Amino acid sequence: MVEELVAEAFTSATMAELDGLLPEAAADRDGNGPLRTLQRFFTRASGTEFDNISKLWLNARNLSRYRPVLHDQVVSQELRWCRRIEQIITEGVKEQAFRCTDPWAAAVRILAVVDGTSAYINTSADQRMAPLTDLARTLAEAELDLPPGSLRSP
Template sequence: MTSRQDRKRVRKAPEERRQEIVAAAARIGLTEGLERITLRRVADDLGVRSGLVGHYFPTAEDLVTEAFTSAAAGELDALLPETAGDRSRGSAVRVLQNFLARLSGPVFDDVSRLWLNARHLSRYRPVLNEGVVRQELLWCRRVEQVIAAGVAQGSFRCEDPWEAAVRVIAVLDGVNSYTNTSAQQRSAPLIDMVRTFTEAELGLPRDALLPHGPAADGSDREPRPADR
Protein backbone atom coordinates (compact mmCIF):
# COMPACT_ATOMS: atom_id res chain seq x y z
CA MET A 1 0.00 0.00 0.00
CA THR A 2 1.33 3.41 -0.92
CA SER A 3 1.65 5.80 2.01
CA ARG A 4 0.46 9.37 1.86
CA GLN A 5 4.08 10.57 1.85
CA ASP A 6 4.85 8.38 -1.15
CA ARG A 7 2.06 9.74 -3.29
CA LYS A 8 3.13 11.83 -6.22
CA ARG A 9 2.62 15.46 -5.32
CA VAL A 10 0.75 17.52 -7.86
CA ARG A 11 1.76 21.14 -8.21
CA LYS A 12 -1.28 23.37 -8.63
CA ALA A 13 -1.67 27.04 -9.37
CA PRO A 14 -1.86 29.08 -6.14
CA GLU A 15 -5.47 30.16 -6.63
CA GLU A 16 -6.55 26.63 -7.51
CA ARG A 17 -4.83 25.25 -4.43
CA ARG A 18 -6.36 27.93 -2.22
CA GLN A 19 -9.86 27.18 -3.51
CA GLU A 20 -9.28 23.47 -2.93
CA ILE A 21 -8.31 24.14 0.69
CA VAL A 22 -11.33 26.38 1.29
CA ALA A 23 -13.69 23.82 -0.29
CA ALA A 24 -12.32 21.05 1.93
CA ALA A 25 -12.68 23.20 5.03
CA ALA A 26 -16.24 24.18 4.04
CA ARG A 27 -17.21 20.51 3.69
CA ILE A 28 -15.93 19.82 7.18
CA GLY A 29 -17.77 22.85 8.56
CA LEU A 30 -21.05 21.82 6.97
CA THR A 31 -20.96 18.18 8.00
CA GLU A 32 -19.11 18.24 11.33
CA GLY A 33 -18.97 21.82 12.57
CA LEU A 34 -16.60 24.75 12.28
CA GLU A 35 -14.76 23.65 15.44
CA ARG A 36 -13.50 20.62 13.54
CA ILE A 37 -11.62 22.73 11.01
CA THR A 38 -7.90 22.68 11.72
CA LEU A 39 -4.93 23.06 9.43
CA ARG A 40 -3.94 19.44 10.08
CA ARG A 41 -7.45 18.07 9.47
CA VAL A 42 -7.78 19.88 6.15
CA ALA A 43 -4.31 18.77 5.13
CA ASP A 44 -5.15 15.14 5.96
CA ASP A 45 -8.35 15.31 3.93
CA LEU A 46 -6.44 16.65 0.94
CA GLY A 47 -3.43 14.37 1.35
CA VAL A 48 -0.94 17.24 1.69
CA ARG A 49 1.32 18.55 4.42
CA SER A 50 -0.19 20.88 7.01
CA GLY A 51 2.56 23.39 6.20
CA LEU A 52 1.05 23.80 2.73
CA VAL A 53 -2.33 24.69 4.22
CA GLY A 54 -0.58 27.04 6.66
CA HIS A 55 1.11 28.78 3.74
CA TYR A 56 -2.29 29.96 2.50
CA PHE A 57 -3.93 30.33 5.92
CA PRO A 58 -1.41 31.13 8.68
CA THR A 59 -4.11 30.80 11.36
CA ALA A 60 -7.01 28.40 11.71
CA GLU A 61 -9.34 31.35 12.39
CA ASP A 62 -8.69 32.73 8.93
CA LEU A 63 -9.48 29.36 7.38
CA VAL A 64 -12.63 28.89 9.47
CA THR A 65 -13.89 32.32 8.40
CA GLU A 66 -13.14 31.65 4.75
CA ALA A 67 -14.82 28.24 4.95
CA PHE A 68 -17.98 29.72 6.48
CA THR A 69 -18.05 32.53 3.93
CA SER A 70 -17.64 30.10 1.05
CA ALA A 71 -20.41 27.78 2.26
CA ALA A 72 -22.89 30.56 3.15
CA ALA A 73 -22.30 32.55 -0.02
CA GLY A 74 -22.41 29.44 -2.16
CA GLU A 75 -25.77 28.44 -0.69
CA LEU A 76 -27.12 31.95 -1.25
CA ASP A 77 -26.00 31.91 -4.88
CA ALA A 78 -27.80 28.59 -5.36
CA LEU A 79 -30.99 29.75 -3.63
CA LEU A 80 -31.10 33.35 -4.79
CA PRO A 81 -28.58 34.26 -7.52
CA GLU A 82 -27.26 37.79 -7.70
CA THR A 83 -29.33 38.43 -10.83
CA ALA A 84 -32.57 37.28 -9.15
CA GLY A 85 -33.48 40.85 -8.27
CA ASP A 86 -33.02 42.15 -11.80
CA ARG A 87 -36.38 43.67 -12.70
CA SER A 88 -35.99 42.72 -16.35
CA ARG A 89 -35.50 39.00 -15.64
CA GLY A 90 -39.04 38.00 -14.84
CA SER A 91 -41.46 37.67 -11.97
CA ALA A 92 -40.30 38.51 -8.45
CA VAL A 93 -43.19 36.35 -7.21
CA ARG A 94 -41.75 33.30 -8.95
CA VAL A 95 -38.30 34.05 -7.53
CA LEU A 96 -39.64 34.16 -3.96
CA GLN A 97 -41.76 31.06 -4.53
CA ASN A 98 -38.67 29.08 -5.55
CA PHE A 99 -36.52 30.60 -2.81
CA LEU A 100 -38.95 29.78 0.00
CA ALA A 101 -39.70 26.30 -1.33
CA ARG A 102 -36.02 25.37 -1.35
CA LEU A 103 -35.47 26.80 2.14
CA SER A 104 -38.10 24.46 3.56
CA GLY A 105 -36.35 21.30 2.37
CA PRO A 106 -34.04 19.08 4.47
CA VAL A 107 -31.10 19.95 2.19
CA PHE A 108 -30.98 23.35 3.88
CA ASP A 109 -30.56 21.82 7.36
CA ASP A 110 -26.76 21.63 7.14
CA VAL A 111 -26.58 25.32 6.23
CA SER A 112 -28.93 26.17 9.10
CA ARG A 113 -26.64 24.33 11.50
CA LEU A 114 -23.63 26.11 10.01
CA TRP A 115 -25.22 29.52 10.69
CA LEU A 116 -26.04 28.55 14.28
CA ASN A 117 -22.50 27.30 14.75
CA ALA A 118 -20.92 30.41 13.23
CA ARG A 119 -23.02 32.85 15.24
CA HIS A 120 -22.10 31.09 18.47
CA LEU A 121 -18.39 31.01 17.70
CA SER A 122 -18.37 34.59 16.39
CA ARG A 123 -18.96 35.82 19.93
CA TYR A 124 -15.39 34.82 20.72
CA ARG A 125 -13.71 35.16 17.33
CA PRO A 126 -13.55 38.71 15.91
CA VAL A 127 -12.47 37.66 12.42
CA LEU A 128 -15.34 35.18 12.14
CA ASN A 129 -17.72 37.79 13.54
CA GLU A 130 -16.86 40.13 10.66
CA GLY A 131 -17.47 37.34 8.18
CA VAL A 132 -20.84 36.47 9.70
CA VAL A 133 -21.98 40.09 9.63
CA ARG A 134 -20.96 40.43 5.98
CA GLN A 135 -22.95 37.34 5.04
CA GLU A 136 -26.00 38.44 7.05
CA LEU A 137 -26.06 41.74 5.20
CA LEU A 138 -25.51 40.02 1.85
CA TRP A 139 -28.46 37.67 2.40
CA CYS A 140 -30.68 40.58 3.43
CA ARG A 141 -29.55 42.62 0.43
CA ARG A 142 -30.40 39.84 -2.03
CA VAL A 143 -33.90 39.50 -0.59
CA GLU A 144 -34.30 43.27 -0.60
CA GLN A 145 -33.49 43.41 -4.32
CA VAL A 146 -36.17 40.84 -5.13
CA ILE A 147 -38.73 42.66 -2.99
CA ALA A 148 -37.88 45.98 -4.65
CA ALA A 149 -38.30 44.36 -8.06
CA GLY A 150 -41.70 43.01 -7.01
CA VAL A 151 -42.79 46.46 -5.85
CA ALA A 152 -41.74 47.92 -9.19
CA GLN A 153 -43.68 45.18 -11.00
CA GLY A 154 -46.77 45.96 -8.96
CA SER A 155 -46.82 42.51 -7.34
CA PHE A 156 -45.81 43.54 -3.81
CA ARG A 157 -46.88 46.34 -1.54
CA CYS A 158 -44.04 47.40 0.70
CA GLU A 159 -42.90 50.81 1.90
CA ASP A 160 -39.31 49.80 2.73
CA PRO A 161 -37.90 46.72 0.95
CA TRP A 162 -34.78 46.72 3.15
CA GLU A 163 -36.73 46.58 6.41
CA ALA A 164 -39.01 43.91 4.98
CA ALA A 165 -36.01 41.82 3.90
CA VAL A 166 -34.41 42.08 7.35
CA ARG A 167 -37.64 40.90 8.98
CA VAL A 168 -38.01 37.97 6.55
CA ILE A 169 -34.45 36.80 7.24
CA ALA A 170 -34.99 37.24 11.00
CA VAL A 171 -38.06 34.98 10.86
CA LEU A 172 -36.11 32.44 8.79
CA ASP A 173 -33.30 32.47 11.38
CA GLY A 174 -35.80 32.07 14.20
CA VAL A 175 -37.35 28.98 12.62
CA ASN A 176 -33.95 27.50 11.85
CA SER A 177 -32.74 28.01 15.42
CA TYR A 178 -34.51 24.74 16.33
CA THR A 179 -32.64 22.67 13.76
CA ASN A 180 -30.35 21.07 16.34
CA THR A 181 -32.93 20.42 19.05
CA SER A 182 -36.72 20.16 18.86
CA ALA A 183 -37.13 20.50 15.11
CA GLN A 184 -39.29 17.39 14.82
CA GLN A 185 -41.67 18.43 17.58
CA ARG A 186 -42.01 21.96 16.25
CA SER A 187 -41.93 21.30 12.51
CA ALA A 188 -45.69 21.21 11.91
CA PRO A 189 -46.46 24.66 13.40
CA LEU A 190 -43.38 26.22 11.83
CA ILE A 191 -43.25 24.64 8.37
CA ASP A 192 -45.13 27.45 6.62
CA MET A 193 -44.20 30.27 8.97
CA VAL A 194 -41.56 31.97 6.80
CA ARG A 195 -43.79 31.83 3.73
CA THR A 196 -46.96 33.09 5.42
CA PHE A 197 -45.02 35.86 7.17
CA THR A 198 -43.48 36.94 3.86
CA GLU A 199 -46.89 36.99 2.19
CA ALA A 200 -48.27 39.24 4.93
CA GLU A 201 -45.17 41.44 4.88
CA LEU A 202 -45.55 42.03 1.14
CA GLY A 203 -49.31 42.53 1.13
CA LEU A 204 -50.02 39.27 -0.69
CA PRO A 205 -53.01 36.96 -0.20
CA ARG A 206 -52.38 33.80 1.79
CA ASP A 207 -50.72 30.99 -0.20
CA ALA A 208 -49.64 33.39 -2.97
CA LEU A 209 -46.04 32.22 -2.48
CA LEU A 210 -46.76 28.50 -2.57
CA PRO A 211 -44.36 26.91 -5.08
CA HIS A 212 -47.13 25.80 -7.44
CA GLY A 213 -48.95 29.15 -7.44
CA PRO A 214 -49.60 31.86 -8.00
CA ALA A 215 -53.24 31.45 -9.00
CA ALA A 216 -55.46 28.92 -7.27
CA ASP A 217 -57.27 28.19 -10.56
CA GLY A 218 -54.04 27.02 -12.23
CA SER A 219 -53.63 30.04 -14.48
CA ASP A 220 -50.36 31.94 -14.75
CA ARG A 221 -51.88 35.14 -13.47
CA GLU A 222 -49.72 37.03 -10.96
CA PRO A 223 -51.27 37.53 -7.50
CA ARG A 224 -51.99 41.15 -6.71
CA PRO A 225 -51.37 42.70 -3.30
CA ALA A 226 -54.26 41.99 -0.95
CA ASP A 227 -56.56 44.79 0.10
CA ARG A 228 -56.09 45.84 3.69
Protein backbone atom coordinates in the same frame (compact mmCIF):
# COMPACT_ATOMS: atom_id res chain seq x y z
CA MET B 1 -4.35 31.54 10.44
CA VAL B 2 -6.92 28.93 11.54
CA GLU B 3 -9.33 31.73 12.35
CA GLU B 4 -9.09 33.05 8.79
CA LEU B 5 -9.60 29.57 7.30
CA VAL B 6 -12.72 29.00 9.38
CA ALA B 7 -14.13 32.37 8.33
CA GLU B 8 -13.27 31.70 4.69
CA ALA B 9 -14.94 28.27 4.76
CA PHE B 10 -18.06 29.77 6.35
CA THR B 11 -18.21 32.52 3.71
CA SER B 12 -17.75 30.07 0.87
CA ALA B 13 -20.52 27.77 2.12
CA THR B 14 -22.99 30.56 2.84
CA MET B 15 -22.34 32.28 -0.50
CA ALA B 16 -23.12 29.02 -2.28
CA GLU B 17 -26.29 28.71 -0.23
CA LEU B 18 -27.36 32.26 -1.03
CA ASP B 19 -26.70 31.88 -4.75
CA GLY B 20 -28.53 28.53 -4.74
CA LEU B 21 -31.60 29.77 -2.88
CA LEU B 22 -31.80 33.38 -4.12
CA PRO B 23 -29.85 33.88 -7.33
CA GLU B 24 -29.20 37.46 -8.32
CA ALA B 25 -31.53 38.65 -11.06
CA ALA B 26 -28.71 38.69 -13.63
CA ALA B 27 -27.71 35.14 -12.66
CA ASP B 28 -31.26 33.75 -12.70
CA ARG B 29 -31.09 31.93 -16.04
CA ASP B 30 -34.66 30.75 -15.83
CA GLY B 31 -35.84 34.33 -16.19
CA ASN B 32 -37.95 34.03 -13.08
CA GLY B 33 -39.57 37.16 -11.79
CA PRO B 34 -39.49 38.19 -8.14
CA LEU B 35 -42.68 36.33 -7.21
CA ARG B 36 -41.43 33.04 -8.66
CA THR B 37 -37.99 33.60 -7.10
CA LEU B 38 -39.54 33.92 -3.63
CA GLN B 39 -41.87 30.98 -4.22
CA ARG B 40 -38.87 28.82 -5.10
CA PHE B 41 -36.90 30.20 -2.14
CA PHE B 42 -39.56 29.35 0.45
CA THR B 43 -40.15 25.90 -1.03
CA ARG B 44 -36.45 25.01 -1.03
CA ALA B 45 -35.68 26.65 2.32
CA SER B 46 -38.43 24.69 4.06
CA GLY B 47 -37.06 21.37 2.80
CA THR B 48 -34.23 19.32 4.29
CA GLU B 49 -31.71 20.13 1.56
CA PHE B 50 -30.26 23.05 3.51
CA ASP B 51 -30.39 21.58 7.03
CA ASN B 52 -26.60 21.28 7.25
CA ILE B 53 -26.08 24.89 6.24
CA SER B 54 -28.65 25.92 8.87
CA LYS B 55 -26.52 24.10 11.43
CA LEU B 56 -23.44 25.91 10.12
CA TRP B 57 -25.16 29.30 10.51
CA LEU B 58 -26.32 28.49 14.03
CA ASN B 59 -22.90 27.32 15.12
CA ALA B 60 -21.07 30.17 13.37
CA ARG B 61 -23.24 32.74 15.13
CA ASN B 62 -22.43 31.13 18.46
CA LEU B 63 -18.68 30.91 17.78
CA SER B 64 -18.55 34.43 16.35
CA ARG B 65 -19.04 35.77 19.86
CA TYR B 66 -15.44 34.71 20.57
CA ARG B 67 -13.83 34.90 17.13
CA PRO B 68 -13.63 38.41 15.66
CA VAL B 69 -12.70 37.32 12.14
CA LEU B 70 -15.64 34.92 11.98
CA HIS B 71 -17.88 37.59 13.53
CA ASP B 72 -17.05 39.97 10.69
CA GLN B 73 -17.93 37.33 8.10
CA VAL B 74 -21.18 36.36 9.83
CA VAL B 75 -22.26 40.02 9.87
CA SER B 76 -21.18 40.49 6.26
CA GLN B 77 -23.11 37.42 5.11
CA GLU B 78 -26.23 38.39 7.08
CA LEU B 79 -26.19 41.81 5.41
CA ARG B 80 -25.59 40.22 2.00
CA TRP B 81 -28.68 38.02 2.55
CA CYS B 82 -30.76 41.03 3.59
CA ARG B 83 -29.61 43.03 0.56
CA ARG B 84 -30.43 40.16 -1.79
CA ILE B 85 -33.96 39.83 -0.37
CA GLU B 86 -34.33 43.62 -0.46
CA GLN B 87 -33.36 43.63 -4.16
CA ILE B 88 -35.96 40.99 -4.96
CA ILE B 89 -38.64 42.90 -3.06
CA THR B 90 -37.67 46.19 -4.73
CA GLU B 91 -37.84 44.55 -8.14
CA GLY B 92 -41.24 43.07 -7.25
CA VAL B 93 -42.54 46.47 -6.18
CA LYS B 94 -41.34 48.00 -9.47
CA GLU B 95 -43.09 45.24 -11.40
CA GLN B 96 -46.18 45.70 -9.20
CA ALA B 97 -46.01 42.07 -8.10
CA PHE B 98 -45.72 43.24 -4.47
CA ARG B 99 -46.62 46.26 -2.40
CA CYS B 100 -44.10 47.26 0.22
CA THR B 101 -43.10 50.69 1.49
CA ASP B 102 -39.84 49.60 3.14
CA PRO B 103 -38.12 46.72 1.32
CA TRP B 104 -35.09 46.81 3.65
CA ALA B 105 -37.20 46.44 6.81
CA ALA B 106 -39.29 43.68 5.18
CA ALA B 107 -36.11 41.84 4.15
CA VAL B 108 -34.69 42.04 7.67
CA ARG B 109 -37.93 40.74 9.21
CA ILE B 110 -38.24 37.91 6.68
CA LEU B 111 -34.65 36.80 7.24
CA ALA B 112 -35.06 36.99 11.02
CA VAL B 113 -38.04 34.62 10.84
CA VAL B 114 -36.24 32.25 8.44
CA ASP B 115 -33.26 32.17 10.80
CA GLY B 116 -35.46 31.90 13.88
CA THR B 117 -37.26 28.84 12.58
CA SER B 118 -33.99 27.19 11.59
CA ALA B 119 -32.65 27.72 15.13
CA TYR B 120 -34.35 24.45 16.12
CA ILE B 121 -32.29 22.45 13.64
CA ASN B 122 -29.82 21.18 16.29
CA THR B 123 -32.43 20.14 18.83
CA SER B 124 -36.14 19.56 18.42
CA ALA B 125 -36.57 20.03 14.67
CA ASP B 126 -38.65 16.87 14.30
CA GLN B 127 -41.23 18.01 16.83
CA ARG B 128 -41.33 21.71 15.97
CA MET B 129 -40.82 22.05 12.22
CA ALA B 130 -44.36 21.22 11.05
CA PRO B 131 -45.94 24.20 12.85
CA LEU B 132 -43.07 26.46 11.77
CA THR B 133 -42.80 25.44 8.11
CA ASP B 134 -45.02 28.19 6.76
CA LEU B 135 -44.19 30.89 9.31
CA ALA B 136 -41.62 32.76 7.18
CA ARG B 137 -43.73 32.40 4.06
CA THR B 138 -46.81 33.72 5.89
CA LEU B 139 -44.87 36.70 7.24
CA ALA B 140 -43.44 37.45 3.79
CA GLU B 141 -46.91 37.40 2.23
CA ALA B 142 -48.07 39.92 4.84
CA GLU B 143 -44.96 42.09 4.36
CA LEU B 144 -45.49 42.14 0.59
CA ASP B 145 -49.27 42.62 0.76
CA LEU B 146 -49.91 39.30 -0.99
CA PRO B 147 -52.91 37.02 -0.47
CA PRO B 148 -52.26 33.96 1.72
CA GLY B 149 -50.71 31.14 -0.26
CA SER B 150 -49.20 33.41 -2.92
CA LEU B 151 -45.65 32.36 -2.09
CA ARG B 152 -46.34 28.65 -2.41
CA SER B 153 -44.84 27.08 -5.49
CA PRO B 154 -47.45 26.51 -8.20
